[in-house]
Amino acid sequence: MFTGIVEELGEIVAIEHHGDSAVLAVRGPLVTKDAVHGASIAVSGVCLTVVDVKGEVFTADAVKETLDRSSLGGLGPGAKVNLERPLRLSDRLGGHLVQGHVDGVGEIVSREPGERWDVVTVSLPPGLSRYLVGKGSITVDGVSLTVVEAGGDRFSVALIPTTLSLTTLGHKKPGDPVNLEVDVVAKYVERMIGDRP
Missing domain, CATH: 2.40.30.20 (Elongation Factor Tu (Ef-tu); domain 3)
Structure with a gap:
């Protein structure tokens, strides 16, 4: 984890x-x-x-x-x-629960530079949009991010200066692939609700 x-x-x-x-x-x-x-x-x-x-x-x-x-x-x-490296049970949970089990590959659609941050839009593979909500969590190339807007086939995130300078997301450009992992809690909730009589 x-x-x-x-x-x-x-x-x-x-x-x-x-x-x-x-x-x-x-x-x-x-x-x-x-x-x-x-x-x-x-x-x-x-x-x-x-x-x-x-x-x-x-x-x-x-x-x-x-x-x-x-x-x-x-x-x-x-x-x-x-x-x-994986989380130790005594560590702070600074991002969100991430399994390292990629659900699909998206693509950088666009980047809108801000004064100190970028808003990045990423395409979603079919079937993943149901797990995203505005202000929810998503992992992009291993980076825990908050969803700004969630659409049917894409979503956007805001990248702060630390993320831009210390991760690959600061260098990705439109057309580049990114690994996506949706929030595991959403997948479990869907499974539990879907199995109800």
């Missing part, structure tokens, strides 16, 4: 494709500090399991489901990624 509060901007060092899976090597000095084999690290919103750690670089496997549902398979060496 994560919070969507990015700890550092990492970098893809290498990605080896093996048929319908891949091995990613990711540089992240902060998140590798206490990483061990079997630990979880969110990479741009995707929960990956650490296979090995060498210095500031960790490797992780990405299976077909991960590659199909996220933008990780399209990344190459030098690509920047948002990194976050």
